[in-house]
Amino acid sequence: MEKNNYQNQMEHPGKILAVMLKKVNMSQKELAIRTGMTEKHISTVINGSRGISLDFSKKLEYVFNDVKSGYFYNLQLEYDELKQRQEEENGITENEKHILKQLKEPIDYIIERGQSFISATMTDVEKIIGIRKFLKVSNLELIPQASNQTAFRKNKNTTVNQYVLSMWIQICEYYAGRIECKSNLNIDLLNNKLSSIRNLMNVSINEARKTLQKILLDCGIIFDIVQNFKGAPVQGFIKNENNNKILMCITIRGKRADSFWFTVFHEIGHIINGDVENIKVDTYTDINEKEIKANEFASNLVMNKNDYQMFVNAGDYTLNSIKRFSKQQNIPHYMTIGRIQKDGILEYNQYYNEIPQYIWSK
Secondary structure, three states, X not given: OOHHHOOOOOOOHHHHHHHHHHHOOOOXXXXXXXHOOOHHHHHHHHOOOXXXXXXXXXXXXXXXXXXXXXXXXXXXXXXXXXXXXXXXXHOOOHHHHHHHHHOHHHHHHHHHOOOOOOOOOOOHHHHHHHHHHHHOOOOHHHHHHHOOOOEXXXXXXXXXXXXXXXXXXXXXXXXXXXXOOOOOOOHHHHHHOHHHHHHHHHOOHHHHXXXXXHHHHHOOEEEEEOOOEOOEOEEEEEEEOOOOOEEEEEOOOOOEHHHHHHHHHHHHHHHHOOOOOOOOOOOOOOOOHHHHHHHHHHHHHHOOHHHHHHHHHHOOOOHHHHHHHHHHHOOOHHHHHHHHHHOXXXXXXOXXXXXXXXXXXO
């Protein structure tokens, strides 16, 4: 069996082994039995995360007895040499390899969406090169310095992985940025549309998403809901596109419908208040004037401030009372539940089942 029948220049030997197994109609389980290795070992070799050792190579020669002595091990040596050469030519660092591992979840998301610049069959080196181009940096270690023109809202007491966060932000810009927006930012129109936006809390999330996107596009705001990743604990994201348009993305991190809608109104508050003019990255964990104003805007948009205070003073927090008040305000009752939970009047586990959960659908 000649090497050139299976090998291309940067193909992991595990992929060649998989082709050979298919050709002789042998399963990974059967190969594990015949070589005395575990199925997990066979799987990690075939998916490219483990190399073929000299010992395993010799065992494979008994199973595939038509290959030359040292065939599999020589494949591994040649692959390792080519990989090292490619790393040296492209200046791949060990830190970049470590960063690549941290980016696994967003990379898998991009692969699932079928983008040409990165695929599951690529080597780590090829993936690093692809992500460099996607993030517009010459080295993945430069990511934190390069991402400095955005503002995002995240929960307190959470840890941010700057590499994952930057990847998430770029994904927002890449996919939401493909949405055509013909209108320039129009704050007056946005103010006039607040009542219509508020009413979207009363319809299904899928219908609300489409309608909200259309309303905001008319106001010069490109809006989308983007999947969140571990390490990027963000609720919302806004960016001034420097062309009289705003990019605004929201996640469903935490799944709670009340948190989602409060974040939508919070970010709209920042836009109306002019908080996205030349703004740098801000984790919004510190109490500051802009945050207080955006929170007040969102709270007052959801329900009348004086009416809410009267409801709280009455001290009746039964579900029927909450529903009556919510009906008066023309809001879903889960928004009132979320508010009084946030204000410390109710524990977060009280009426928890009354709050819809938004689940990301692939």
